[in-house]
Amino acid sequence: MKPFRSLIIDDNEINLLMTVSFVRAHPQLEFLGSFETADEALTKQNFSDVDVLFLDIDIPGTNGVEFRKIVDRVPACIFIPAYPEHALDSFSVETLDFVVKPLKRARFDQSVEKLTQFMTLREKAKLYENHIGGDFIYIKEGHQETKLNLHEIIYLEALKDYTLIITENKRHCVLTSIGNLLKEKSFSQFVRIHRSFAVKRDMIKSRGSNELKLQNNIVLPIGGSYKENLTLF
Structure with a gap:
């Protein structure tokens, strides 16, 4: 060490x-x-x-x-x-x-x-x-800090100056833009697919011309200006 x-x-x-x-x-x-x-x-x-x-x-x-x-x-x-x-x-x-x-x-x-x-x-x-996929972050929701395992996150959704962090069981809301969130090291495995959405790379199941299907059959739109981010998929 x-x-x-x-x-x-x-x-x-x-x-x-x-x-x-x-x-x-x-x-x-x-x-x-x-x-x-x-x-x-x-x-x-x-x-x-x-x-x-x-x-x-x-x-x-x-x-x-x-x-x-x-x-x-x-x-x-x-x-x-x-x-x-x-x-x-x-x-x-x-x-x-x-x-x-x-x-x-x-x-x-x-x-x-x-x-x-x-x-x-x-x-x-x-x-x-x-x-084991146990890497985690702490997010602040109001006056409470929540420990969130990164492998539980399915996708991110932009909501003006906020970002929704979507997991299978809950939607967490944090006071930061999706663009700023994606600059953080913890979210390096996420890719922006739309003005309003970013997904974790290993959650991608298949890709159509205008939409993306995730492992749990959630379908999200692909923005025209973000298609280059998905050239590897």
């Missing part, structure tokens, strides 16, 4: 330098950078690039626990507080490990080993989900 991209947040300069030196010395880790406060990190860092946070809790402004809630999309978080009593607070968020300062190399290595095991299992689970 590639080294895990690591970000450190600690307002104590001595402790920060110690953590940086351990990260830089470890082959399993790639040092992305460090910040003294969570608020600074939130304004300057792209968290889609981060695999693991090494995070103090008692820091100025947004504390470490609240910060972890904000950036919960980062896969792993290892708290590195100065006081063991902070451990109880960390239980309310996704925490991989809790290492009280001052850091010791042997204890740090144990934490990295735990991180390696976690990331390896996470990658295997992701590959398995993709293999």
Whole structure:
């Protein structure tokens, strides 16, 4: 596996330098950078690039626990507080490990080993989900987030500034245009067949001159300006 991209947040300069030196010395880790406060990190860092946070809790402004809630999309978080009593607070968020300062190399290595095991299992689970067609997205409908498996989607239908995501059992409505939705990586397997419709390539059963039949016998029109998108079918 590639080294895990690591970000450190600690307002104590001595402790920060110690953590940086351990990260830089470890082959399993790639040092992305460090910040003294969570608020600074939130304004300057792209968290889609981060695999693991090494995070103090008692820091100025947004504390470490609240910060972890904000950036919960980062896969792993290892708290590195100065006081063991902070451990109880960390239980309310996704925490991989809790290492009280001052850091010791042997204890740090144990934490990295735990991180390696976690990331390896996470990658295997992701590959398995993709293999069985379990890749998914989260869509927001009103105030609710819905987890939707991509293999369940039959087709997309444009509705002005909205898009209907059609599955066998339900129609989901999202506030984004069909054109913008198709630009997202998750929808790379979909092809636009009409001003109002896009279908998943592996759902196509047959094609007529002006219509398309899908695997479940749904028939959709083909727009004249979109016929070139179907030359392979």
